[in-house]
Amino acid sequence: MIQAALWILYVRDQEAATRFYEAVLARAPSLHVPGMTEFPLPGGAVLGLMPEAGIKRLLGEALPDPATARGVPRAELYLRVTDALAYHRRALHAGARELSGLERRSWGDCAAYSLDPDHHVLVFASPAE
Numbered sequence: 001m002i003q004a005a006l007w008i009l010y011v012r013d014q015e016a017a018t019r020f021y022e023a024v025l026a027r028a029p030s031l032h033v034p035g036m037t038e039f040p041l042p043g044g045a046v047l048g049l050m051p052e053a054g055i056k057r058l059l060g061e062a063l064p065d066p067a068t069a070r071g072v073p074r075a076e077l078y079l080r081v082t083d084a085l086a087y088h089r090r091a092l093h094a095g096a097r098e099l100s101g102l103e104r105r106s107w108g109d110c111a112a113y114s115l116d117p118d119h120h121v122l123v124f125a126s127p128a129e
Contacts (some may be wrong), residue, residue, distance in 0.1 A: 006038070007077060010055050010066040011118045018048045020117055023094040024087065039094035047077070076121035080109070087124035088112035096122060104128045 011017035023039070025047075031038040037049040049064045052066040061104060081087050085102050092098055096114035105111050111125035 001052075005045045007045065007052050009077070009118065009120050010013050010052045011049050012052055012067070012070070014049055014051045017116075017118060020094050020096075021047065021049065023095075024091045028088070041079070071117055071119045073115070073121045076113075076123050078111075078123040078125060079124050080127075083124065084110055084112055084124040084126040088114065091116070091122055091124070106109075 002096055009017070014035075014037060017030060020030060021037075021039055025039055027039060029037045029039050030046075031108050035051060035054045039047040041047055056063065056065055056067075068072060081085070088098075088102060091114050099113040100111075102110055102112040103129075105125075109125040110128045111123050114122050116122045
């Protein structure tokens with residue numbers, strides 16, 4: 001039985017990524033120690049931030065070096081929120097780069113896309129009315 005879901009992003013600079021997500025999520029992390037920062041998300045999930053060097057030390061040569069793939073997104077963090085535009089604007093103000101503004105999407109959400117400073121795709125969405 002799955003007890004919790006943690007989404008861990010590998011980041012170049014843990015402190016900078018923590019400041020970015022504090023500003024965007026408008027909350028402090030529940031854990032912030034060298035090597036891991038965690039932000040609780042609604043529904044019981046957790047967003048984790050781990051330095052690239054930390055995961056490389058942990059798994060060694062078994063893992064391709066995340067630093068060599070910088071700038072090549074392979075996943076997105078899709079967050080359903082009550083005010084997608086407000087979150088998207090906070091992300092842009094905190095240093096994200098806009099990929100696509102808030103638009104009604106074919107699956108029924110209004111969603112806005114950006115790249116966080118570590119080039120993870122960040123999406124804020126609300127149900128379309």
